[in-house]
Amino acid sequence: MIKIKIIIIPIFILSFLSIANGATTGETFHEETKLTWTQILKDLIIPNPAKPPQFKEYNDKPKIVMPAPEYKGISLEDALTKRRSIREYSKNPLTLPEVSQLLFSAQGITGKQFGTLLRTAPSAGALYPFEIYIIVNDVETLKKGIYHYSVRDHTIILIKEGDFRKDVMHAALDQEMMKDAGVVFVLSAIFDRVRSKYGERGYRYTYMEAGHISQNIYLQATSLGLGSVVIGAFIDNDINELVGVDGKKEAVIALHAVGKI
Numbered sequence: 001m002i003k004i005k006i007i008i009i010p011i012f013i014l015s016f017l018s019i020a021n022g023a024t025t026g027e028t029f030h031e032e033t034k035l036t037w038t039q040i041l042k043d044l045i046i047p048n049p050a051k052p053p054q055f056k057e058y059n060d061k062p063k064i065v066m067p068a069p070e071y072k073g074i075s076l077e078d079a080l081t082k083r084r085s086i087r088e089y090s091k092n093p094l095t096l097p098e099v100s101q102l103l104f105s106a107q108g109i110t111g112k113q114f115g116t117l118l119r120t121a122p123s124a125g126a127l128y129p130f131e132i133y134i135i136v137n138d139v140e141t142l143k144k145g146i147y148h149y150s151v152r153d154h155t156i157i158l159i160k161e162g163d164f165r166k167d168v169m170h171a172a173l174d175q176e177m178m179k180d181a182g183v184v185f186v187l188s189a190i191f192d193r194v195r196s197k198y199g200e201r202g203y204r205y206t207y208m209e210a211g212h213i214s215q216n217i218y219l220q221a222t223s224l225g226l227g228s229v230v231i232g233a234f235i236d237n238d239i240n241e242l243v244g245v246d247g248k249k250e251a252v253i254a255l256h257a258v259g260k261i
């Protein structure tokens with residue numbers, strides 16, 4: 001009896017203390033990814049993960065060359081004023097030049113510095129953790145399916161052919177616009193590209209970057225007279241599985257639906 005008490009009482013006290021002082025997962029994440037001088041020193045001593053390749057390749061599949069991005073749209077000020085989350089789309093398909101322009105706005109190459117290709121959206125340390133996939137529901141001249149965007153040569157590659165409208169809608173908690181959109185952009189991050197330099201804080205940088213990319217898509221869609229909305233509510237692993245990523249080394253951070261209005 002005494003033995004049992006000796007074991008149970010400390011467990012009870014420990015679990016009580018952990019509830020009393022218990023931080024939520026979010027609080028722990030925020031706390032442990034704070035930049036402090038101690039953390040900076042730790043990062044110098046503890047090695048970060050190796051940097052994975054900068055560009056994901058699907059060499060076994062044919063490339064579809066996208067039209068060169070060249071659209072001269074409305075002023076930035078007009079786009080900022082008009083931008084709205086739009087969740088209802090007409091049944092008209094998107095055109096290839098529209099999709100090309102949207103992909104360019106998300107991650108297109110715009111320059112080169114010290115051998116690194118720079119893009120339309122900023123990236124911590126120019127490490128570019130994001131891979132962009134598009135789920136094509138209705139685009140003139142493109143088969144329905146999931147495509148990967150190759151930023152270097154502005155091409156797309158069909159990695160999974162099929163009608164995924166219902167799958168993407170269900171994964172996004174049955175939000176209807178997912179099946180009505182011409183295209184759903186999938187913003188997926190390879191964390192180690194950023195962790196290789198910034199350690200665990202790299203996660204924060206990655207989430208910030210999703211916002212930059214998404215805002216570019218919003219403004220570009222507005223300028224093209226299209227409707228779009230960013231989507232944060234989705235069952236992570238359903239979408240990860242759909243685009244074929246493991247959800248750990250590479251994981252989907254955000255979706256962005258675009259359609260004709």
Ligand SMILES: Cc1cc2nc3c(=O)[nH]c(=O)nc-3n(C[C@H](O)[C@H](O)[C@H](O)COP(=O)(O)O)c2cc1C
Nearest residue numbers: 083084085086087172175229230231232233234254
């Ligand atoms: C991180 C994030 C996640 C969001 N997730 C969803 C979503 O899952 N579904 C949706 O309909 N809108 C979503 N939105 C869009 C917001 O509802 C929208 O931006 C907000 O209502 C303000 O409207 P506005 O974008 O038209 O200015 C999201 C926005 C952000 C920034």
